[in-house]
Amino acid sequence: MNDPVVTPPPAAAPSTVSAPAAKPALGYQPLYRQVKDELIRRIAEGVWGPGAALPSEPQLAQELGVSAGTVRKALDEMAVEHLVVRRQGKGTYVGRHDEARILFQYFRLIPDQGERQFPDSLMLEQSAARATPEEAAVLGVPVGAAILRMRRKRSLGGEPVIVEDITVPLDLFPGLDTMEIPNNLYGLYADGFGVTIGQAVERLKATAADAEVAAVLGVSPGTPLLGIDRLAKSLDGRVAEWRVSLCLTLRHHYLSEMR
Amino acid sequence: MNDPVVTPPPAAAPSTVSAPAAKPALGYQPLYRQVKDELIRRIAEGVWGPGAALPSEPQLAQELGVSAGTVRKALDEMAVEHLVVRRQGKGTYVGRHDEARILFQYFRLIPDQGERQFPDSLMLEQSAARATPEEAAVLGVPVGAAILRMRRKRSLGGEPVIVEDITVPLDLFPGLDTMEIPNNLYGLYADGFGVTIGQAVERLKATAADAEVAAVLGVSPGTPLLGIDRLAKSLDGRVAEWRVSLCLTLRHHYLSEMR
DNA sequence: GGGATCAAGTCTTGTATAGGATATAAGATA
DNA sequence: TATCTTATATCCTATACAAGACTTGATCCC
Numbered sequence: 001m002n003d004p005v006v007t008p009p010p011a012a013a014p015s016t017v018s019a020p021a022a023k024p025a026l027g028y029q030p031l032y033r034q035v036k037d038e039l040i041r042r043i044a045e046g047v048w049g050p051g052a053a054l055p056s057e058p059q060l061a062q063e064l065g066v067s068a069g070t071v072r073k074a075l076d077e078m079a080v081e082h083l084v085v086r087r088q089g090k091g092t093y094v095g096r097h098d099e100a101r102i103l104f105q106y107f108r109l110i111p112d113q114g115e116r117q118f119p120d121s122l123m124l125e126q127s128a129a130r131a132t133p134e135e136a137a138v139l140g141v142p143v144g145a146a147i148l149r150m151r152r153k154r155s156l157g158g159e160p161v162i163v164e165d166i167t168v169p170l171d172l173f174p175g176l177d178t179m180e181i182p183n184n185l186y187g188l189y190a191d192g193f194g195v196t197i198g199q200a201v202e203r204l205k206a207t208a209a210d211a212e213v214a215a216v217l218g219v220s221p222g223t224p225l226l227g228i229d230r231l232a233k234s235l236d237g238r239v240a241e242w243r244v245s246l247c248l249t250l251r252h253h254y255l256s257e258m259r
Numbered sequence: 260m261n262d263p264v265v266t267p268p269p270a271a272a273p274s275t276v277s278a279p280a281a282k283p284a285l286g287y288q289p290l291y292r293q294v295k296d297e298l299i300r301r302i303a304e305g306v307w308g309p310g311a312a313l314p315s316e317p318q319l320a321q322e323l324g325v326s327a328g329t330v331r332k333a334l335d336e337m338a339v340e341h342l343v344v345r346r347q348g349k350g351t352y353v354g355r356h357d358e359a360r361i362l363f364q365y366f367r368l369i370p371d372q373g374e375r376q377f378p379d380s381l382m383l384e385q386s387a388a389r390a391t392p393e394e395a396a397v398l399g400v401p402v403g404a405a406i407l408r409m410r411r412k413r414s415l416g417g418e419p420v421i422v423e424d425i426t427v428p429l430d431l432f433p434g435l436d437t438m439e440i441p442n443n444l445y446g447l448y449a450d451g452f453g454v455t456i457g458q459a460v461e462r463l464k465a466t467a468a469d470a471e472v473a474a475v476l477g478v479s480p481g482t483p484l485l486g487i488d489r490l491a492k493s494l495d496g497r498v499a500e501w502r503v504s505l506c507l508t509l510r511h512h513y514l515s516e517m518r
Numbered sequence: 519g520g521g522a523t524c525a526a527g528t529c530t531t532g533t534a535t536a537g538g539a540t541a542t543a544a545g546a547t548a
Numbered sequence: 549t550a551t552c553t554t555a556t557a558t559c560c561t562a563t564a565c566a567a568g569a570c571t572t573g574a575t576c577c578c
Binding site for chain 2: 530531532533534539540541542
């Protein structure tokens with residue numbers, strides 16, 4: 001009946017044993033981490049889709065053959081990483097890439113005065129192509145692999161503030177090049193293709209606007225812009241998107257909190 | 260003997276009771292959070308100085324009149340916030356603002372190629388003064404309060420990359436204006452004045468170098484610079500420092516990770 | 519119908535206990 | 549002396565149990 005999906009407790013009776021494994025060998029991982037990896041694997045595989053409710057903690061514990069406390073510790077870590085959302089009295093849910101979450105997790109450009117808000121998008125260019133050596137290196141695909149390039153203008157409160165170039169590997173998103181592209185891309189990645197963005201790294205530089213970007217943003221060439229080079233990875237660690245944003249920071253700023 | 264420092268368990272025997280408090284009132288805080296606050300308070304007050312070893316978990320538990328698991332949960336959160344450092348087999352220590360910690364926690368300007376490193380500093384100007392209305396508003400002190408202004412040039416690998424203006428309220432750091440200022444300011448705040456920086460917020464903008472800054476950095480005026488406006492707060496919530504940095508991002512970038 | 523009350527299900531918090539893992543120092547042995 | 553073993557102190561992992569807090573839905577009463 002009991003079917004430990006993770007590394008089964010050492011031997012015989014799974015009910016009374018407590019040790020995680022006989023050997024504290026090199027690749028040793030605590031039980032709760034094995035549970036966490038297993039749960040992440042299931043989410044990445046789509047066993048539970050975005051927004052779906054996970055089984056209750058006692059259910060998961062029994063199914064995985066571990067104690068409730070161990071499941072709890074795994075879920076706690078996942079909640080910190082926004083992979084799941086827990087609501088007391090209701091249940092634990094797979095995290096969704098809705099606008100609210102994007103806004104507070106991935107979008108850091110805030111008006112100097114006023115509320116932070118989700119930006120509008122206007123597609124400027126869009127073309128399926130073959131990966132250049134640079135694109136291939138960044139995305140982790142072979143040179144010549146099918147990719148999609150997009151350029152969007154994004155506005156906050158009606159004011160254009162960002163020009164962003166997005167490059168994605170098409171093998172992760174088959175058919176994306178023939179689809180209507182929504183404002184919230186990460187939501188589409190997750191709901192439409194089962195690719196959940198789990199981590200992103202941004203590198204920021206100050207640059208000067210070239211003629212083309214300046215025209216789009218309605219400023220003069222040479223205006224200082226905040227350049228953001230973002231690499232977004234999916235839950236299984238693949239690079240899912242390369243995004244270069246040029247931001248006008250006259251009346252907005254990039255927020256970075258450190259505790 | 261037993262002396263619950265936090266909200267004591269409801270009544271009589273602290274050994275068998277389990278409930279945190281009779282009322283789930285409005286200002287209800289879980290026990291482990293009360294424990295955490297108490298521990299932070301002690302650190303902020305200097306009961307345990309920077310780098311000092313805290314009592315062991317069982318000792319703290321007994322002293323505070325709670326279970327070891329509750330102390331553990333409080334310390335876990337504090338470890339995440341870098342307030343304490345835990346070492347298995349050794350003990351739990353108050354976090355120190357040494358260069359290694361600053362480097363990975365507060366200093367995000369990284370060379371495009373090569374290792375991240377701690378910057379050198381050269382003091383350009385330094386003057387005790389009275390707070391202007393703007394400074395007073397930012398620092399949360401009365402207009403005219405004693406402050407110290409500093410301007411430093413900072414270099415990475417011998418290359419000047421940052422000009423930073425630092426403003427601090429002198430009531431928090433009495434005598435700082437007559438001291439030798441070290442490279443690592445946060446270490447001095449903590450070790451010399453018992454003021455631990457616990458949180459910082461940065462607002463980033465792209466700007467153009469003015470003549471003076473350009474001269475210091477060895478670039479031409481108008482060169483795009485990354486402007487960082489940082490407010491650093493001490494453990495008790497006071498604004499302890501206002502720092503405006505102008506960074507040359509030709510061969511460096513600001514790193515921002517989001518998980 | 520509308521509102522209050524209750525019960526069930528779930529996450530959340532707190533306690534207790536046991537053993538594993540790690541670091542250090544003292545002692546035993548070759 | 550040098551090395552190994554043991555003991556001790558500490559944090560780390562895992563389990564079990566109990567009760568609080570929140571949400572939801574059903575029931576009851578007016």
